[in-house]
Amino acid sequence: MNSISVRALLVRGMLAGLIAGAVAALVAYVLGEGPVDAAIAFEESHSHEHGGEELVSRAVQSTAGLATALLLFGVAVGGVAALAHATALGRIGSFGPRATAALISLGGLLTVYVVPYLKYPPNPPAVGDPETIGRRTALYFLMVVLSVLLGVAAVILGKRLAPRLGKENATVAAAAAFVGVVALAYAFLPSFDEVPKGFPAAVVWDFRLATLAIHVTLWTVFGLTFSHLAGRLHTGPTPARRDHSRASVAQPGPSAD
Template sequence: MTTRTFLVHGLLAGLLAGVAAFVVAYTVGEPQVDRAIALESAGATADHHHEDEATATASDSHGEDAAISRITQSTLGLATGTLAIGVVLGGLTGLLAAVGLGRLGSLRPAAGTALVALLAAVSFSVVPFLKYPATPPAVGSGETIDSRTALWFGFVAVSVLGVLAAVAVARWAARRWSAVPGTIAGATAYVVVVAVAALAFPKVDELGAFPASVLWDFRISSLLTLLAMWAVIGAALTALVDRTWRRQEAVEAQRAYAAAL
């Protein structure tokens, strides 16, 4: 199997994952976004209750425009975003699986691909989400969005580098002792790295008086979207790699049998 094969499989798996993420995000996540926007609009209306009738009429017209824009965002915009992210993550996971082929002990290609997808999901999405969870549109100051984004990317970088270091530690420990101690050593190394980073990176607390129930539902829906995307990437990519590998093994077996005649 070539790197190109892994990449193509990863892109296809990512496309399927993007579709799955869109379905979850649209059915579970978008209602929570609408609730957050409604709360934000209600707060803005309360703050400007002293405006005159003409201004209120203009505001109503603006709301209609925003409603049309919101429909586009929650359908075409959301689909475009999830498909693009899915294809990118799927392609990267496929390339990483190709790099890991033969470097993850005695794991077969399918098992190695599944492990790579799991490590990618944990390091790139799940662990950073635990430190800096998603927030609704009504939460956070626009003045701090750049700093908050930088913190998230910084923590993602530390988490990804941490899992790469953990894999190196696990391989070294497995050669020195065996597979089980090696796995434990690698997992421990990653936990230590992300724990230290979580303590070192500053907290972001700009929730204010935002309702806890809405925030909880929004974050759960966001996490479900991430998990759906990674689950499909891992399952589809593993299945595609396994099918290709078995076909290749069958062809090689036939050639060996023919050569032996």
């Protein structure tokens, strides 16, 4: 693929990410703000410090701030996924541009979010010890990097096993290896249970479900949009049309007597 095609694919990926971020922001506002408000109310009712002035108002945080964060995240996801698409197309099997875009979106959702989420699920405000926030953040990003690298390794493993085991068996073997190594990471990496006493369990559950819905929405909308845009970018004239065009050019016109 030449640089012009990569540039065009990158633009389409970022556009798809922008659209996905906008839809995810709407889902975040509808589903996520209720649990966040409930968590903030609990925190304020149990805090001994009152009267502090917010640098950014809650109204701005829940609207413009939320939308800006998800739009930027969507654009970043789109750019990285577009580059991954340019690299993977034709190298992970006989998948076309649309199928490749869909597989990258599904793989991104699983490796970038779902696998780290299951080990270190997000917490609403007032949940978590401030003294461990640095360690928790570092371990979460370690889990993201590890998950992505294991996902790439699983694809390479499946491709190398395919000639000996067949595509289906190789895919199953690579997926099993991925799950097995992730399970070991889950077992050896430390966990955290820092929900304060008396904090409503329903608020934690609703918040975590909302964040999961936000990311599933973002990656799904991105996958659908990007697969369509990438497919249109790579679509050229079909062989039948090319043959018809060549025949039309080669056909002699009526001769003049």
